[in-house]
Amino acid sequence: MYDQNNITIGYIIESEEPLGEYYFGGGIMDYTIDDESPSRGSGSYGEDIQSATTRTAIQEINVTEEMPDSFELGLILQGENDEEAWYFSTPIEKITDIRTIPVNHSQSVDGIDLTVTELSLSETGGSISYESSEIGTDFELSRGGDIAFRIVDQDGNEVISNSGGGLGEVVDNSLLFTSKGQFDAIDPSVTELTITPYTALPIDGGGVEIDENGVDKAFEFRGGNLKDVEFESFTVEIPN
Incomplete structure (x- = not known):
């Protein structure tokens, strides 16, 4: 399935011999667009044994601007050993019944500039x-990349929001994020959506890095003192 949000791929893996729990590592397949590797991308993977x-x-695979409406999708699944790999290729097309509604709502709150396009x-x-x-320039101490949305229709019914994809970069001493928040399909009777942006800040983090001598060094989570941002709600009319 290829819609305005994701390319969703379902597959079944069957083996003659038992498979280890992490036989495919993280499981996420690398992909190509018309035989070219994308310059950037994100996505998710879920597996059931x-x-x-x-x-x-x-x-x-989260949809990015560089993905055309139709192309040859290549997929590479890597096995437990480096020499084990499976290659797939298939033409795909984006579904055609997608409605785009311009919004162009902007607000600046507590040092964050937000524009919903x-x-x-x-x-x-x-x-x-x-x-x-x-x-x-410090992503861990930023809040602009942790924005989410609460959505209700004209009757007060909540529209379930889902995780989306986004990209962040440092430009001229500023952090810039381009993102897409996903939500469930709305009923055809919906005429209006009230959208409330908010920050969904992480509560833990940290990790381990390896220095130039190959020594592991733990680093602590530094974002625990960040404060949530309260944005204003705004309303979008849904044309019939």
Whole structure:
């Protein structure tokens, strides 16, 4: 399935011999667009072990601007050993019943500039395209990349939001984020959506890095003192 939000891929893996739990590592397949590797991308992967020799999986590739409406999608699944790999290729096309509603709503709150550019709606779901920026160069101490949305229709019914994809970069001492928040498909009777942006800040983090001598060094999570941002709600009319 290829809609305005994701390319969703379902597959079944069957083996003659038992498969180890992490036989495919993270499981996410590398992909190409018309035989070219994308310059950037993100997504998710979920796997269910049906038996020792069978498992099913779903992979989602977040849609980016460089993906045309139709192209040859190449997929590469890497096995436990470096020499084991499986290659797939198939033509795909984006679904055609996608409605795009311009929004162009901007607000600046507590050092964060937020612009919601448009909504996209289809039978498979919806998305909010937005850009955010703030002064600084430290992603861990930023909040502009952690924006989410609460959505209700004209009758007060909540529209379930889902995780989306985004990209961040440092430009002229500022952090710039281009993101897309996803939500469930809305009923055709919906005429209006009230959208409330908010920050969904992480509560933990940290990790381990390896220095030039190959020595592991732990680093602590530094974002625990960040404060949530309260944005204003705004309303978008949904044309019939």
